[in-house]
Amino acid sequence: MAMEAQEIEGLIRAAFPDAKIIITDTAGDGNHWAAEVVDESFRGMNRVQQQRAVYASLKGKMDGPSGDLHALALTTKAPD
Amino acid sequence: MSAQDTIKETVTSNDVVLYMKGTKEMPQCGFSSRVAGVLNFMGVEFTDVNVLADADIRQGIKDYSDWPTIPQLYVKGEFVGGSDIITEMTLSGELDTLFEDKGVAYSKEAADKIREANG
Numbered sequence: 001m002a003m004e005a006q007e008i009e010g011l012i013r014a015a016f017p018d019a020k021i022i023i024t025d026t027a028g029d030g031n032h033w034a035a036e037v038v039d040e041s042f043r044g045m046n047r048v049q050q051q052r053a054v055y056a057s058l059k060g061k062m063d064g065p066s067g068d069l070h071a072l073a074l075t076t077k078a079p080d
Numbered sequence: 081m082s083a084q085d086t087i088k089e090t091v092t093s094n095d096v097v098l099y100m101k102g103t104k105e106m107p108q109c110g111f112s113s114r115v116a117g118v119l120n121f122m123g124v125e126f127t128d129v130n131v132l133a134d135a136d137i138r139q140g141i142k143d144y145s146d147w148p149t150i151p152q153l154y155v156k157g158e159f160v161g162g163s164d165i166i167t168e169m170t171l172s173g174e175l176d177t178l179f180e181d182k183g184v185a186y187s188k189e190a191a192d193k194i195r196e197a198n199g
Contacts, residue, residue, distance in 0.1 A: 047161060047165045047168065047169075048147075048159065048160075048161055048165065051161075051162070051164070051165065052146060052147065055147070055148050055149075060148075062148040062149055071110075071111070073111075073163075073164050074164050075164060075168070
């Protein structure tokens with residue numbers, strides 16, 4: 001099952017209530033997404049730690065061949 | 081040997097390892113293709129592991145790094161990141177610094193060309 005942008009944002013938002021979150025459908029097919037997440041909690045974390053935290057918020061949606069989310073390009077940073 | 085032991089041996093006995101879908105000659109996913117393409121273009125010698133060929137390794141590598149997606153790049157045993165992180169590090173020059181710090185041979189000229197083309 002493909003996911004909707006609102007659903008992806010909702011999961012991320014639940015873990016990062018104050019983040020700036022931009023979800024883009026990169027291929028226009030509802031199956032390839034990009035998410036930019038800017039959150040104060042990322043300060044001091046390296047990119048691996050930041051993206052691990054975002055993946056954790058998606059609660060297994062990225063997992064394996066049966067995962068709902070096949071392609072999600074992530075950009076994470078702390079606010080400038 | 082368990083998948084975790086196999087992975088540990090692979091990433092510690094090879095300087096640069098890319099866990100990917102497909103092979104470096106024939107990637108089978110756009111994200112894997114992008115990272116393999118960068119390494120190939122930069123002239124980095126790396127070991128490719130095709131996770132599609134082994135279900136235990138495919139799941140095992142995600143457990144090993146606590147990272148849910150493929151590709152995954154390892155340098156000198158250390159997990160560096162997935163395709164988004166490698167792309168950002170290539171463009172920012174951080175990947176050059178990492179290779180220099182870890183003593184991995186690469187073409188600075190090729191890396192500069194990637195940055196010029198994507199600047």
